[in-house]
Amino acid sequence: SDQVIASVATGEQALDAVRELRPDLLLLDIRMKTMSGAEVLAKLREEDSRIPVIAITAELTNDDLIAL
Numbered sequence: 910s911d912q913v914i915a916s917v918a919t920g921e922q923a924l925d926a927v928r929e930l931r932p933d934l935l936l937l938d939i940r941m942k943t944m945s946g947a948e949v950l951a952k953l954r955e956e957d958s959r960i961p962v963i964a965i966t967a968e969l970t971n972d973d974l975i976a977l
Contacts, residue, residue: 914926914930914932915930915932918941918942919941919942919943919944920941920942920943920944920945920946920948920949921943921944923935923937923941923944923946923949924944924949924952924953927953927958927960931960932960933960933961934960934961934962934963935953935960935961935962935963936962936963936965937949937950937962937963937964937965938964938965938966939964939965939966940966940967940968945976946964946966947976948976950962950964951976
């Protein structure tokens with residue numbers, strides 16, 4: 910069954926959780942405090958992370974779409 914293994918508020922916490930817990934899937938808010946979801950995704954790509962990501966947000970701009 911599916912299980913939530915972490916819930917965080919900032920981009921830095923999201924990176925730490927992914928690195929430590931190695932989840933099967935990351936549900937990532939584009940609008941996060943201190944570091945955007947797009948920045949988190951870019952850092953994961955730099956680290957060659959292959960984790961599948963579902964990006965969500967309540968508000969999305971054209972700049973957000975381009976960053977993804």
